[in-house]
Amino acid sequence: QVQLVESGGGLVQAGGSLRLSCAASGISIYAMGWYRQAPGKQRELVATITRGGSTNYADSVKGRFSISRDGAKNTVYLQMNSLKPEDTAVYYCNAESWDRSSYWGQGTQVTVSS
Numbered sequence: 001q002v003q004l005v006e007s008g009g010g011l012v013q014a015g016g017s018l019r020l021s022c023a024a025s026g027i028s029i030y031a032m033g034w035y036r037q038a039p040g041k042q043r044e045l046v047a048t049i050t051r052g053g054s055t056n057y058a059d060s061v062k063g064r065f066s067i068s069r070d071g072a073k074n075t076v077y078l079q080m081n082s083l084k085p086e087d088t089a090v091y092y093c094n095a096e097s098w099d100r101s102s103y104w105g106q107g108t109q110v111t112v113s114s
Contacts (some may be wrong), residue, residue, distance in 0.1 A: 002026040002103045004093045009108030012083055018114070020078040022093030022105055031096045032069060032076040036089035036110075043092065048079060061087075083112045 008020040020034065031072040033048030033056075048056045055067055066079040076093065093105035 002095070004103055004105035006091070006093045006105040008078075011111045011112045011113065014083060014085055014112055014114050016083050017079070017081045018110060019080070019084065019095075020091055020103060020108060020110075022076045024074040024076075024093075024095045024103075027074075027095055027103065027107045028099050029074060029095055031098070032099045033094045033096075034067065034076070034078045034091055035094055036087075036091045037107075038086075038089040041089075046091070048094075049076060080110070083110075085112045085114045088097075088112050090113055 001021050003025045005023045008018060011020055023033060031048055031050040034046040035041040035043050036046050045058055046061055047065055049067045064082045069076045088111050090107040091110050092107045095103045
């Protein structure tokens with residue numbers, strides 16, 4: 001059974017930082033990533049990282065967010081700096097297995113106040 005357990009969301013003032021974590025179990029991981037969904041908007045990619053360490057970022061977070069992974073722990077992190085009110089959303093962890101099956105976490109709320 002695949003499980004993705006997220007942590008680290010919360011309320012922060014604009015300009016502040018948060019670090020999200022997502023621990024995966026029951027899956028042989030090809031890639032992991034973070035997506036977000038703001039009220040009334042579609043879910044969008046934030047950042048992804050492959051098992052080999054290749055990363056991809058949405059233009060809106062480049063230079064502010066950093067994704068990393070601990071392969072031994074099957075855990076992915078999202079360091080979010082210089083947060084803006086427009087970063088407010090529910091952030092979802094995603095894990096993709098080698099057969100390209102995709103799994104989602106339950107989501108964690110990030111709220112940035114102005």
